[in-house]
Amino acid sequence: MVVGSLAVLSGCSKSEADSPTPAATGATVSGVVLAQDEVLRPLGKAGTTVQVEGLNKQVVTDEQGNYELKNIEPGRHVLNVSRAGMGTLRYELEVKSPAPVAFPTITLDQQSSTQVTSLTPVSKTSNSLPDEVAAFECQVAYNPQLYPAPKMYAVRLYVGKTSDVSNVRYLESSQISASESTPAPAVRGTAKLRLAFHASSLRSLGFASGEKVHLVAYGSAKDVQGGGIGREAFYFEPYVLNPATGQIQRVEANLNANPVRADFTMP
Numbered sequence: 001m002v003v004g005s006l007a008v009l010s011g012c013s014k015s016e017a018d019s020p021t022p023a024a025t026g027a028t029v030s031g032v033v034l035a036q037d038e039v040l041r042p043l044g045k046a047g048t049t050v051q052v053e054g055l056n057k058q059v060v061t062d063e064q065g066n067y068e069l070k071n072i073e074p075g076r077h078v079l080n081v082s083r084a085g086m087g088t089l090r091y092e093l094e095v096k097s098p099a100p101v102a103f104p105t106i107t108l109d110q111q112s113s114t115q116v117t118s119l120t121p122v123s124k125t126s127n128s129l130p131d132e133v134a135a136f137e138c139q140v141a142y143n144p145q146l147y148p149a150p151k152m153y154a155v156r157l158y159v160g161k162t163s164d165v166s167n168v169r170y171l172e173s174s175q176i177s178a179s180e181s182t183p184a185p186a187v188r189g190t191a192k193l194r195l196a197f198h199a200s201s202l203r204s205l206g207f208a209s210g211e212k213v214h215l216v217a218y219g220s221a222k223d224v225q226g227g228g229i230g231r232e233a234f235y236f237e238p239y240v241l242n243p244a245t246g247q248i249q250r251v252e253a254n255l256n257a258n259p260v261r262a263d264f265t266m267p
Contacts, residue, residue, distance in 0.1 A: 025073065045063060050069065055072070075094075082108075090251075109231050131199040131200050137192055140190065156175050158215070159215055162214060177222050217261075221233070
């Protein structure tokens with residue numbers, strides 16, 4: 001009886017082994033990811049994580065920056081590209097058939113070394129516009145070796161109605177740029193910027209009297225073509241429309257990792 005039982009089990013295993021492997025129904029997505037530092041010098045290409053969001057599909061680039069994701073089902077997906085100390089980029093990936101997909105080359109940029117260290121409320125000045133409702137002194141730390149005059153560093157400011165306002169969740173964003181004075185100041189590497197907010201602009205975003213305005217400020221790259229260094233890396237978020245404009249949201253991707261938050265109440 002025992003021998004017979006083993007024979008039956010052996011027969012099942014052989015049958016399974018002889019069964020053909022189901023053919024893959026998805027596509028192979030491949031491409032190259034490059035990386036560069038804050039002054040656009042190439043960095044090593046290995047070690048970038050590339051994944052398809054929502055699927056158990058994730059690989060790490062090799063020494064040449066190559067990656068290959070296999071068996072991606074047809075449909076619209078999000079390709080997420082990230083690496084420690086670099087910006088995260090997200091792209092819409094459309095797979096139409098099992099045919100291979102060659103994704104365009106992606107370049108990751110180092111996160112900005114410029115850092116906002118504080119946002120402190122300040123009073124109106126003689127230069128304030130009549131409808132100014134709030135202002136903050138923004139303390140900034142920058143690398144003076146990277147940003148000697150006239151090179152410009154920058155701060156990226158985001159405004160929203162909730163405390164989780166960020167570079168991916170906001171009503172409006174703006175960039176404030178500055179450079180060292182000439183001749184260079186005695187103490188280099190820190191600066192103060194004044195950020196003012198006006199009733200007319202806030203009303204256009206849907207803020208009403210008594211409503212809280214939430215802010216978050218990041219150190220940011222100032223594009224080399226705009227008098228700064230490096231590159232403003234960004235992507236467009238096609239899945240969440242800007243609630244104020246109804247337009248596709250632009251996301252800055254290589255901001256400093258340590259932002260500063262503040263808020264005030266609309267008068």
